[in-house]
Amino acid sequence: MSDHRFNPLLLLRAVLRPIDPVLMLVLMMLLGYAFVLMASASPDRLDSQLVNTTVALLAMWVAAWLPSQRLLSFALPLYALGVVLLVAVELFGEVSKGAQRWLHVGVTRIQPSELMKIAMPLMLAWYFQQREAKIGLREFIVAGLLLVVPVGLILIQPDLGTSLLVTAAGFYVIFFAGLSWKLIVPVGLVGIIGIGSIVAFGDTLCQPDVDWFGLREYQKQRVCTLLDPTRDPLGKGFHIIQSTIAIGSGGVVGKGWMDGTQTHLAFLPERHTDFIFAVLAEEFGLVGTLVLLVTYLALLARSFQIATQAPTLATKLLGGAMAMIFFTYAFVNMGMVSGILPVVGVPLPFISYGGTALVTLCLGVGILMGIRRGRPAS
Template sequence: MLKNFYILISQKIINCVDLYLLLILIAFMAIDMAVIYSAAGSSSSRFLGQFDHFLFSLFVMFLIAFMPTYLLRNFSIPFYILGIVLLLCVEFFGETVKGATRWLSLGFIRIQPSEILKIAVPMMISYFFDAQDKPYLSFRSFLISSLILIIPCFLIVIQPDLGTALLVFGAGISVIYFAGLSFKIILPIFLTFTFVISYLLYYEDTLCADDVTWLLLHDYQKNRICTLLNPNSDPLGRGFHTIQSIIAIGSGGLYGKGYMLGTQTHLDFIPERSTDFIFAVYAEEFGLYGCIFLLILYSLLIFRGFLISIQANSQFSRLLAGSITMMIFIYVFVNIGMVTGILPVVGVPLPFMSYGGSALLTMCIACGILMNIGRTIEK
């Protein structure tokens, strides 16, 4: 009888866990632990810390994968409201670190509420469209869903944390797009963005002068954009991160310098080498072929997420799975873009690779939701 019980439990676990996603995450874990060990200079505290982060995050992922799917939908409103309340608490009671007020101390733990909104916003907007039960996106629905998205983004921007706000916005706008956003709205936004970029490139020297103030942006955000356009304008200051990262990636060549043999890494030229710039460490030691392998892993993860979204059996599940997959893609694109010098440095970690518990937990929660939705698909 005990044997039958173990067999039943094993079958339930197999049915709940997406083996494709699990194998990809195990591969990421193995690569990340090796790179963290090298990037941290053989520091056992960071290595063990990241290992603990993985264990806890995977535990939470399995809990979400096993929970009844309808609870995801029912928790959407309370989860969103909780995130907004915590963001408001940050404004009044938050801790300021390096000029930004992003953390909230609960006594026994310190949390970053903006991480919650990366999941809560797409859940809430997916719930809203599912409750509408309409085959098309009306203008009224577009306005309401945009308001649901803009409120948390605004609260995150004023912390200030533009990088996280862009990630939350990307996840939320993905839901609206998948719900049927008209190209009549997308086209003007695209043309406006193109005009702003063209104007910035043409008048770079004038706009990036020290005495010029940009509306809606802090000075450090302006400096990041100007540094992207010309890192050599301040090679030992604002451009140091980008320049040293590019040197590390280029010096890796095809095959890399070898594990724990990266000179830019171990001579302390790469800043934030175990967090935001860990891709530069990986590229220097494993080279182009290693980077291609890592990008293949991310592509498989994103492909699996979209496949789950396409096969989902409800509007809520389809929109949520699609937006979460897009969120992972945006994470990867922005981090690798800033490390390689094609995007401004905005402090976005590389999924499943950068050291830290908050971002890793968010990514594992996202994968847990994908597994939860995936197990409801008719095999």
């Protein structure tokens, strides 16, 4: 007779089957770091962050189980749904703090722009796979239009931070698909000239009566504040000034866990969300910062390894884009907290408090695990 007794070991193996050990180890290190910092920055939010983390890990596990081609089959419906919801936000969305980003659906409200962080690279990876035999200028133009539509809808909400992340997610797929440097270099040169002009003529351009085409007044002020935070040290420049003080005061080994003065005397704003990197630098110093950077590098290295070994063009593009999304989150957050980039509301990946960004990022990890599972056995 067969033995039908419950075997917990077999159940555990089944649960862990889609999990990539290296990615999971790195993710656990980052989440551990997050709880240590949260216990200092905002201990009353630990319970809710635990719930957020549980939901995010569950989402990661589900994504890891999905075969890559099955996941790609959702690309077009998810993209279309995201665009429809973004249009609905513009027509019927709720306004909060001067921005119209939320859509009320029954018992809760959602932020459709977050969906596009995953739907955009999925859509473009699927699109290039359909045209794998001949990828030329026409395909890149169509891909650019697919990217511009949702980004434009997000910009008018306005939400500069999310539009930046969605743009990056889409651009990485287009770049990895073979976008010519002849098209990239001119755009880069225009950007360099524009940034150089702002730096050179900042005093004139930042005058109250000067309008910046395409940017709202508060977005203009963010750039002007970056150029000179002391213009308004108790107002618009307060965030950057206090965060740079916190980072600099940490020194090599930091002031010690829960001993950060900028953090615990409430000088540091948004210390549990966008500016949690400043908490890390103040309490753990250069050593703690380097540990975090090495952990992020390990995440990127494993992600790119999975992407380069992926079996199809679409999974290579998708895996590479996911790796670069992790990089973009980290680079932009550390840059804005350190005062070298404007403040655009991008969280530190896997560390900052919040559920939406954490779920999105863990979905990205799950997608990479799913890509690895679809790799032919060597």
